[in-house]
Amino acid sequence: MDVYLIDGTYELFRHFFAVPAAADVSGHEIGAVRGVLASLWSMIDRGTTHLGVATDHVVESFRNDLYPGYKTSEGVAPELLSQFPILEEALQAMGVVVWPMVEFEADDALASAAAKATQEESVEQVLICTPDKDLSQCVVGTRVVQLDRRQNIVRDEAGVVAKFGVKPQSIPDYLAVVGDSADGFPGLPGWGQKAAALVLSQYPHLEDIPKDEREWHPSIKRARSLAESLFAGWNDALLFRTLATLRLDAPVFDSVDELRWKGPRPDFEEYCLRLRASDLFRRVKAAARLG
Numbered sequence: 141m142d143v144y145l146i147d148g149t150y151e152l153f154r155h156f157f158a159v160p161a162a163a164d165v166s167g168h169e170i171g172a173v174r175g176v177l178a179s180l181w182s183m184i185d186r187g188t189t190h191l192g193v194a195t196d197h198v199v200e201s202f203r204n205d206l207y208p209g210y211k212t213s214e215g216v217a218p219e220l221l222s223q224f225p226i227l228e229e230a231l232q233a234m235g236v237v238v239w240p241m242v243e244f245e246a247d248d249a250l251a252s253a254a255a256k257a258t259q260e261e262s263v264e265q266v267l268i269c270t271p272d273k274d275l276s277q278c279v280v281g282t283r284v285v286q287l288d289r290r291q292n293i294v295r296d297e298a299g300v301v302a303k304f305g306v307k308p309q310s311i312p313d314y315l316a317v318v319g320d321s322a323d324g325f326p327g328l329p330g331w332g333q334k335a336a337a338l339v340l341s342q343y344p345h346l347e348d349i350p351k352d353e354r355e356w357h358p359s360i361k362r363a364r365s366l367a368e369s370l371f372a373g374w375n376d377a378l379l380f381r382t383l384a385t386l387r388l389d390a391p392v393f394d395s396v397d398e399l400r401w402k403g404p405r406p407d408f409e410e411y412c413l414r415l416r417a418s419d420l421f422r423r424v425k426a427a428a429r430l431g
Contacts, residue, residue, distance in 0.1 A: 141396075143191070143265070143267070143399060144183060144192075145266065145268045146191060146192070147194060147269060148193040149246045151176045151179065151193075152220070154290065156217070159171050159172060159174070164226075172220065172227075173226050173227045174416075176227055179289075181234070192237040194238075194247075196224070199221075201242075201248075202243055210324045229411065233410075233411045234408055234411075234424060235401055237398060239390070241390065251386035252387065254266045254278045255278070265284075266283065273315070273320075274386060275386070277311035278386065279295065279308040280308070286299075286300075305338070309344060315327075315380065316328075318332065318333055320384065325379075325383055329369050330362070331369060342356075408424065
């Protein structure tokens with residue numbers, strides 16, 4: 141079987157900026173929720189049998205305690221934030237497993253779920269449905285891949301190397317020196333993407349990099365300035381790598397069988413009526429009867 145792990149936070153953001161605003165029967169904004177529900181239903185309707193969705197129920201996480209500049213919910217539209225609990229409840233009513241993260245982030249749940257799924261021999265491939273570069277660290281050969289559903293791009297291990305110039309296991313080190321503006325940490329001065337790829341393709345982790353730049357591989361340009369920046373900012377680099385490293389102990393599932401879609405719950409019609417999505421209810425219910 142194939143297991144699809146969906147970044148619900150990314151999907152909700154994507155649909156919020158892509159679909160028209162819409163209100164439920166109580167006047168609450170639910171346009172993005174309806175868009176995500178329809179999008180995930182299209183996956184199930186095309187034959188996806190095992191899937192789970194991770195969301196950031198709370199944007200802040202344990203990483204905010206490690207670094208004060210880490211991303212927060214500040215600046216996120218209230219009309220978007222208010223749709224997270226609505227989406228989580230609606231997906232659960234549709235029969236889809238959801239992991240709403242509070243202490244952890246959605247990315248941690250996706251990483252944890254991917255690691256757990258690969259432990260079961262019945263799983264042929266795990267597809268992590270997000271273009272987020274953080275998740276590239278979870279890619280393993282062709283068995284665990286990233287799927288950008290919007291562009292229909294599948295990125296396996298060779299694809300990660302082609303895009304970033306480093307293997308998946310070096311992605312946290314890469315982000316530590318390059319920085320990640322989306323997550324709110326800056327990286328190190330002078331370390332651009334090309335320099336990081338060149339150095340980390342030779343030395344996969346920060347600890348592998350020689351302290352004496354004269355020992356660096358001759359293909360690496362500006363070795364002295366890069367070395368000075370790295371070792372002067374060593375503690376920052378280690379902290380940024382910790383921020384970029386996804387956790388594998390987020391609470392997800394015990395058995396991959398829990399991810400099998402078995403049809404909607406009895407209250408799914410109530411949710412669809414509330415969301416003014418009666419057409420979605422008819423399609424899901426019809427498919428559940430046929431199944």
